[in-house]
Amino acid sequence: MWRSGVPDRHFFYLHSGFARSLGFMVTDKKVERLENASVKLTITLDKDSVKKEYDDTVRHYSKSAQIKGFRKGKVPLEVMERKFGPSLRAEALQKLLESGLKEVLDDIEEQPLPYAQPTLTDEDIDLNPEEDLTFSVQYDVFPTIEPGEYTGLEVEEPQVEVSDEDLDRELKAIQEQNAMVQEVEDTPVEKDHIVTLDFWEVDAEGNPVPDSERQDFVFTVGSGYNFYNVDEDVIGMKPGEEKTVTKEYPEDYSFKEIAGTTKTVQIRLKTVKKRDMPELDDELAQDVSDKYKTLQDLKDDIRKRMVDTAEARVRETKSNNLVKKIVEGATLDVPESMVRAELSQFWQDFIRQTGSTEENVMKMLTMQGKSPENLFEEWRPNAVERLKGRLVLGKIMEAEGVEVTDEELEESIRERAEESGMELDEFKGYLEQQNMTEYLRDQLRETKLFDQLFEKSKIVKGEKVKFLDLMQRKS
Structure with missing residues (x-):
């Protein structure tokens, strides 16, 4: 009652x-x-x-x-x-x-x-x-934020150049995407062949380990994209052959389930295929897109896009370096509830990145002997730093009076519509449907803020970095 x-x-x-x-x-x-x-x-x-x-x-x-x-x-x-x-x-x-x-x-x-x-x-x-x-x-409560000094700071800018080697790598990828794949019989496996195999673990008596069998697994030899890392072991095998290999996996092996262990694996090779790579010529360029008439047109466009990508990543790196310095001089406490909310967002992003369901992600973690709480502890330092950066930048943006006018927003939307090949009204409708119009305004405000901060900073040349290394760095 x-x-x-x-x-x-x-x-x-x-x-x-x-x-x-x-x-x-x-x-x-x-x-x-x-x-x-x-x-x-x-x-x-x-x-x-x-x-x-x-x-x-x-x-x-x-x-x-x-x-x-x-x-x-x-x-x-x-x-x-x-x-x-x-x-x-x-x-x-x-x-x-x-x-x-x-x-x-x-x-x-x-x-x-x-x-x-x-x-x-x-x-x-x-x-x-x-x-x-x-x-x-x-x-x-919302924390009290004192940004400290945020002008006149020294910021390193990495130096990167798109080399001929970088261009050749992209061209090879285009060749592979346009290659004809054909099965070959009675041919030993070589690097870059596409193989289909069955594999399973065996115990000390040579018996199959329950639930370890994987059938019709396909990968490109030399890519390393296979659980037991058997690229070198399948080289020289022919379709129909079987092989038993014993592998030692280091503590830092990418698949944590077998890191630091020794496994005996039985391999059965089923098929071997090779790519018939097209020639790098004008015809290939025209196959890629109607806008290319010659191979040189394709090369020039690839190089331009790579330069644009490198400049965007350099700016991102420079921005992160500046934010890190500003946060170091700032005074603020991040409330625990805010950290938990950020970690919850990390978790949702993690699930999306796996392309799976939360239930399946939980099963995967259980197989690895982990739980979401383990991941939260791993993510916590990054979550706190990201929160501090956002909070301090928000305070500076408020202090500097950084705003984006409706006209500036409209111009940005028009440019993005042209880049996407969509009509302006269609692109606007897409933004509204995805609730991204104000998100875009916030992006423009942040871009404006960093433009102002860079003008008031001392930009110095940093280390020379290869294009591929820059792309593989965590942002």
């Missing part, structure tokens, strides 16, 4: 409109700043308000109470108190806590973050209808 025990420790009503104003008197409120952008809020309600809420609660339930010896709705209040006292006090206390907190939060600057619901700090709080009620809650 009634809730019993202690009141809820978390106040989820704050954003649901559940709490009601009781019109009582808050006789005292005190905000205490804690570490990591957390606050402790202590509130005192006067005893008249406490008494009234308790009496109202008792009267409310007495109207519907059915107790032997009394007519429905005619149970004396003292009987109600004697029989249901703890539950009635808990009910009244919950209402007082919720409504009292709402009334105070409507009047103070220190607001809880959307994902940081206030938590009751009192372990053994109880209600005495004849006394004032004092209680405390703790919650996270």
Whole structure:
């Protein structure tokens, strides 16, 4: 009939409109700043308000109470108190806590973050209808941010050049994409052949290890894209042949499930295919796109796109270097609830990147002896640094008054529509459907901000980096 025990420790009503104003008197409120952008809020309600809420609660339930010896709705209040006292006090206390907190939060600057619901700090709080009620809650607030010095900083800019080797690698990839693949019989496997094989682990007695068999596995020899790293082992084999190999895997092996172990693997080669690579000539260029008439047209366009990509990555690296220096000189505490929200976003991104479902990702982690919590701990330093960077940049953007006008946004949308080959109205419709219009505005604001910061920084030449190494660096 009634809730019993202690009141809820978390106040989820704050954003649901559940709490009601009781019109009582808050006789005292005190905000205490804690570490990591957390606050402790202590509130005192006067005893008249406490008494009234308790009496109202008792009267409310007495109207519907059915107790032997009394007519429905005619149970004396003292009987109600004697029989249901703890539950009635808990009910009244919950209402007082919720409504009292709402009334105070409507009047103070220190607001809880959307994902940081206030938590009751009192372990053994109880209600005495004849006394004032004092209680405390703790919650996270938006952190105070002091950016420190963010102009005149020295920032390294990596030096990169697109070489002929980089161009040749891209051209080879185009050849492979346009190659004809044909099966070859009675031909030993060579590097770059495409092979299909079955494999399974065997134990010390030579018996297959349960659940280790994989059938019709396809990979390009030399790519390394296979679980047991058997590229070198299949070279020289012919279709129909089998081979047993014993492999030692280092502690840092890419597949953690077998890192630091020794495995004996049985291989059965089923098919061998090779790519019939087209010549690098004008005809290939025309096959790639109608906009190319000659092979030189294709080469020039590839080099231009690679230069553009390298410049974008250099700018990204330069931006990261600058943000790191700014954060080092900034003063701010990141609240734990904000870190948890960021880690939750990391988790969702991780699932999307796998192209699988959350259920399958959980199974994969279990097979590796891991859990999401393990990943969260690995990701935490990066999450904290990313949050600090965003928070500090937001503060600087506010201080510098960086804004993007509707005209600037419209021009950017027009340029992107042309790049995508879409009509302007069609591209606008796509942005609106994906809720990306304001996201694009934020991107433009950030670009503007970095343009200003770079102008006020000392840009120095950094290390020389190969194009491929730059592309493979983590951003």
